[in-house]
Amino acid sequence: MALTPEEWQAVWLSAKVAAFATLLCLPLGIALSWLMARREFFGKALIETLIQLPMVLPPVVPGYLLLMLLGTRGPLGSWLQQHFGIVFAFDWKGAVLTSAVIAFPLMVQPVRLAFRMIDTRLEQAATTLGATPLRSFFTITLPLALPG
Template sequence: MFEISPEEWTAILLSLRVAAVATLVATPLGIALAWLLARRDFWGKSVVDALVHLPLVLPPVVTGYLLLLTFGRRGLVGGWLADNFGIVFAFRWTGAALACGIMAFPLLVRPIRLSIEAVDRRLEQAAGTLGAPPWRVFLTITLPLALPGVLAGMVLGFAKAIGEFGATITFVSNIPGETQTISSAIYSLIQTPDGDRAALRLVVVSIVIALAALVGSEWFARRAGKRLHGN
């Protein structure tokens, strides 16, 4: 029963790659945005906040279609990127990473924002009086103290990216070896007459990945927590 076929391996590795790239690219952006939302007041802040959360409440197929309109070859941004930089998202694994990144973004930003809000601003003030300019206060005080939240956000984002289905399949379709992730492979297998066993194998694999991510983040968070609380 548990012989994973080469096609299944391809889907598994692709999923891991798509989710990892999506998470790693989204994390710095997410940290910057979380900091802005947590620490700065600016015009249009509630609009930005709503936009970040939009993928969470929109039907994924809508997000996928909007991505296709924007980043497709004939889309406004997609056409420009293809003409000027040769970067193509549509029907490529990079497009899957983009879709997963956008879908995962709200889940990634939220814990980071909460943990930045929880950092004692009086410590940041103290760092300032010791000569640290704001960006160094952020790097040496705020970010390390918010680290458990950053890790939590990354794990949530990664889990979401691994499981993403609707936006991805709408935007980049379901091409084996290029855009067929675990989710879309399971979807295809379920629709094939004798695909049940293979589908079940991939279900087990995705459960294992999800559990490993959760256990890993728990371990990191505990270590970080110990470090932060001075023990």
């Protein structure tokens, strides 16, 4: 059973949206997960609440809010269209952004738990042996968190 050209186009669009949403979520999600797992700061509870909000709300609500904000008549959407010619509403870029917003909490939670489970003494040992904190993160922390 072969797919029609329209079905292949839908498969391609889904794959493209998923790939770009993942690329959009990954760096910010890893950084925010590390921050939430390793640091205490004022406003941490508020950030945790904002991260979890898309999971608690029905998917229609974040979609509607994004449409109102980034639509061509929305405050940010009209500005982006006028100054940069970027349109999110009813475009594959809007699907990427919406998918990233909805998927973000699903990525942050397990990565944050993975960072919490890493023994910080391993990172400290790497820094005492001359590794910079950034090198320690990429060579010790991130590989140990990879299963999460």
